[in-house]
Amino acid sequence: MxxxxxxxxxxxxxxxxxxxxxxxxxxxxxxxxxxxxxxxxxxxxxxxxxxxxxxxxxxxxxxxxxxxxxxxxxxxxxxxxxxxxxxxxxxxxxxxxxxxxxxxxxxxxxxxxxxxxxxxxxxxxxLYQLSGTIELDDALVGGRQKGKRGRGAAGKKNVLIACESKDKKAGFIAMAVVDSICHFSVNEFVKKHLKQGQQVHSDALPALNIIGQTENYEARVTPGYLVDEWLPWVHIAIGNLRTFLLGTFHGVTGKYLQEYFDEFCYRFNRRFIxxxxxxxxxxxxxxxxxxxxx
Incomplete structure (x- = not known):
C-alpha cells in the first residue's frame, strides 16, 4: 500500500x-x-x-x-x-x-x-520471506580493534546476508548477526528468512551446505575476480552496508549491530519509495x- x-x-x-x-x-x-x-x-x-x-x-x-x-x-x-x-x-x-x-x-x-x-x-x-533466486553469503562486520584480517579478525561479528536477485536489480534483503558460521546458525537463518524450495546461490563454504536440505542449492568455488559475476547483488549489499555504518556511525560494535542491520534492511527494501x-x-x-x- x-x-x-x-x-x-x-x-x-x-x-x-x-x-x-x-x-x-x-x-x-x-x-x-x-x-x-x-x-x-x-x-x-x-x-x-x-x-x-x-x-x-x-x-x-x-x-x-x-x-x-x-x-x-x-x-x-x-x-x-x-x-x-x-x-x-x-x-x-x-x-x-x-x-x-x-x-x-x-x-x-x-x-x-x-x-x-x-x-x-x-x-x-x-514478516517477509525471500523468494526466487537468492544470493547468500557471510561477512565480518564491526569491531574497532586492529588485528589480523579474515575470519579470525578480533572484535568482529559474523553476519549472514541474503539478497533476492531480480535479473538487473536486487530485490529484498535480510541480514542477521550470528555467533559463528555453522550448520545450526545457517539453518536457523534460512528457516526464518527464506521460503522453502527457492534457488539459492552461494560460495562453497562448507557450513552453507545445509541450505540444500530445504532449498535448491548451488555453490561455486569462485576466484576473487569472478565473485561479482556469481554473487553480484549480495556483495553490493555488503558494500552499501559498510558505507552506511561508517558514514553515520563511524564504525560500530557488536552490542547494537543487529539494530543497525534492521534499519539498513528496512531502508534498502524501500529504496524505491x-x-x-x-x-x-x-x-x-x-x-x-x-x-x-x-
Whole structure:
C-alpha cells in the first residue's frame, strides 16, 4: 500500500503542535472511533487533562498511546514525531547524539527512541520471506580493534546476508548477526528468512551446505575476480552496508549491530519509495506493540 511522501515543510505543517499529533494518532488507531480494549464498548468519556478515555461500560481508562510504540513514554508526541521524521527522511540515518540535539532530549532518551524504532523496523521486515533466486553469503562486520584480517579478525561479528536477485536489480534483503558460521546458525537463518524450495546461490563454504536440505542449492568455488559475476547483488549489499555504518556511525560494535542491520534492511527494501518512509515508519509506530526500555 502506497503512503504519502513526506517533505520537511509538509511534516512541519501537519504536526506543528502536540494536539496535531494526538489527533492523528487517535484517527489512525481508532479508525472507526473509540473501542475499549477491556470490553469492546465504543462509547467513552474523554479526560482531557490526562489525555485519557474512560469506557462508559466497564470504566476502564485508556490512553490513545497505550498499545503503541509510544506507550509509557515521558517525552511529547511532538518530539516522537520529529524523531520519526529525522530517522526516516535521512537515508544515511541519524546518530543518537545528533537526534538528542534536534529534539532536545538527553542521549539516553534519544538512544532509546532509536532502539524502539529500529526494533519495529526489524519486526516489520521479518514478516517477509525471500523468494526466487537468492544470493547468500557471510561477512565480518564491526569491531574497532586492529588485528589480523579474515575470519579470525578480533572484535568482529559474523553476519549472514541474503539478497533476492531480480535479473538487473536486487530485490529484498535480510541480514542477521550470528555467533559463528555453522550448520545450526545457517539453518536457523534460512528457516526464518527464506521460503522453502527457492534457488539459492552461494560460495562453497562448507557450513552453507545445509541450505540444500530445504532449498535448491548451488555453490561455486569462485576466484576473487569472478565473485561479482556469481554473487553480484549480495556483495553490493555488503558494500552499501559498510558505507552506511561508517558514514553515520563511524564504525560500530557488536552490542547494537543487529539494530543497525534492521534499519539498513528496512531502508534498502524501500529504496524505491524512500520519500514514503517517514509516514510508513509513523504508522508502524502506531500499530506496533510497545518495546521494552531495557
Amino acid at each position: 502506497n503512503m504519502p511522501e513526506a517533505s520537511f515543510l509538509a511534516w512541519q505543517k501537519q504536526f506543528s503542535t502536540e494536539d496535531d499529533c494526538l489527533k492523528y494518532l487517535q484517527q489512525m488507531k481508532w479508525l472507526n472511533g473509540f473501542i475499549c480494549p477491556g470490553c469492546g464498548n465504543n462509547h467513552s468519556y474523554e479526560i482531557t487533562s490526562h489525555h485519557l478515555y474512560e469506557c462508559t461500560q466497564c470504566k476502564k481508562q485508556t490512553s490513545v498511546m497505550s498499545g503503541t510504540l509510544f506507550h509509557g513514554s515521558k517525552i511529547t508526541l511532538n518530539q516522537w514525531f520529529w524523531a520519526i521524521y529525522s530517522l526516516g527522511s535521512d537515508k544515511g540515518s541519524i546518530s543518537a547524539l545528533r537526534l538528542s540535539k534536534l529534539i532536545e532530549v538527553n542521549w539516553r532518551t534519544a538512544r532509546l527512541i532509536l532502539k524502539k524504532l529500529k526494533t519495529a523496523m526489524g519486526h516489520r521486515d521479518s 524512500e520519500k514514503q518512509i517517514p509516514n510508513r515508519l509513523l504508522n508502524l509506530a502506531i500499530i506496533h506493540l510497545p518495546v521494552k526500555s531495557t
